[in-house]
Amino acid sequence: MNTLSLKTLVAAVAASLLAAGAASAQIVGGGATLPENLYNGKAAPFKSGIITSITGFDKYIGVGSGNGKKAFFGDNSDFFTVKNAAGDNVPVYNPKVRVHYAGSDSLVTSTELTNYNAHTTAGKAAFGPLVQIPVALTSVTVPFKGFSSLKLTGEQLNKIFTDPAITTWDQVITGGPAVPIKVVYRADGSGTTEIFLRHLKAVNPSNPNLSGVSSTFSSVVNVSNTSKYIAANGTADVITQLNANNYSIAYVSPEVVEFGNPAKVASIQNKNLSAPNDYVLPTINNVQNAVNAIHPPGTPLSSLNPVDPIHWGIGAQPTETALALPAAGYPITGVTNLLLSQCYADFDVEGGILDFLNKNYSATAAASANDAKIIANNLVPLPTNWQNAVHETFAKPSSSTLAIGNASVCAGHAGR
Structure with missing residues (x-):
């Protein structure tokens, strides 16, 4: 049997196995790779x-x-794809199945919300209002x-990652080596990219080398200088690319690095803090401190609207600058979120989602049941006030009109 025939056979077998697995699928979702181990477990x-x-x-x-x-x-x-034995990306579900939720480190945009509300078969008319809820905090x-070791200001980060004229380290760091800078960036759409670029844009809103904030790095930064920029997927x-290139630098979620080790990750300046403590590492305390000044929608200290799913995205407008340039803590902080619809056609699907909400979000001042697992995966639990607000708003169908499965809201919708 020739190589091509063997690959074809392997692909066919893999596809049939994937299809068999799909038959037992129940509550289906995926997305951001950052929380993948947290959501699945590691083994x-x-x-x-x-x-x-x-x-x-x-x-x-993921x-x-x-x-x-x-x-x-x-x-x-x-x-939702996976590589088969032949190395090809193939759908996990064949035939297609309903998508019940998604994980995203990229916040819902006003355009996405408008399109969802207008969609007749895969939006609000069929599935009820959109729900975006934060799950855990993360650093980039x-x-x-x-x-x-490496200590960098926001201005230096901008020059390193976005300025095509900055090609050697001595151009950006006083006394730095006169060797080429190698920047590793995410070529695929990534919430990690979005969080990182949001900070760079907040540091210098008029930066001519950064056209905006996007989940795709190359759509807002000129990466045509391939001797400087190295694309990576995932x-x-x-x-892998960072380790293969000396004097390289990258941005990445914390689960794959020693995030508290100054010999492995850069300390980033928070200008609001006093020297010499203004360069901070992405430790758990520093990440939590970055969010403390942002209060949940519907609570007394907040002006955010609980009916607007965009306002549940910590770091979205109108609180974008509050997180992109926080008054305290690590300055490149974001959130990994879940996207849901309010109405579900299957009672078991709705029940499973409510079970998750009850376990992940504390209704009291005590920590939720999942806080320890979040920390074990190098992520950071939400502050208790955010946990309480999510639980009270989305996990009580009989008392909150915004809750998953609320009967009065969902009576006119088929549900996911």
Whole structure:
């Protein structure tokens, strides 16, 4: 049998196995890779995560925030893919199945919300209002290779990552080596990219080399200088490319680096803090401190509107600058979120989602049942006030009109 025939056979067998697995799928979702281990657990059969340990949830499929959003907003499970034995990306579900939720580190935009509300078959008319809820806090770390340690300001980060004229380290760091800078960036759509670029834009809103904030780095930064810029697809590939290139620098989520080690990740300046403590590492305390000044929608100290799903995205407008340039803590901080619809056609699906909400969000001043698992995965639990607000708003169908499965709201919708 020739190589091509063998690959074809392997692909066919893999596809049939994937299809068989799809038959047992129940609550289906995927997206951002940052929380993948948190949601699944780190070992086969991947049923020990904070999502998959709940009855009814299928394995969370990590494909990036961009593809997770596409799957959710289009109700199209074809965006949930896996590499088969031949190395090809093939859909996990064949035939297609309903998409019940998505994970995203990229916040819902006003355009996405408008399109969802207008969609007749895969939006509000069919599935009820959109729900965006924060799950855990995260930093975007800046790992490097070639230095014993590295302290950088926001201005220096801008020059390194966005300015095509900055090509050697001595151009940006006083006394730095006159060697080429190698910037590793995410080529795929990534919420990590969005969080990172939001900080750079807030540091210098008029930066001519950064046209905006996007989940796709190359859409707002000129990466045509391939001797400086190295494309990577996914978190693992970022680390691979970083390790393969001396005097390189990257941005990546914290689960794959020693985020508290100044010999591995850069300390980033927070101008609001007093020297010499203004350069901070992405530790748990520093990440939590960055969010403390932002209060949940519907609470006494907040002007945010609980009916607007965009306002549940910590760091979205109108609180964008509050997180992109926080008054305290680590300055490149973001949130990993879940996207849901308020109405579900299957009672078991609705029940599974409510079970997750009750376990992940504390209704009291005590920590939620999942806080320890979040910390074990190098992420940071939400502050208690945010946990309480999410629980009170979305986990009580009989008392909150915004809750998942509220009967009066969902009576006119078919549900996901």
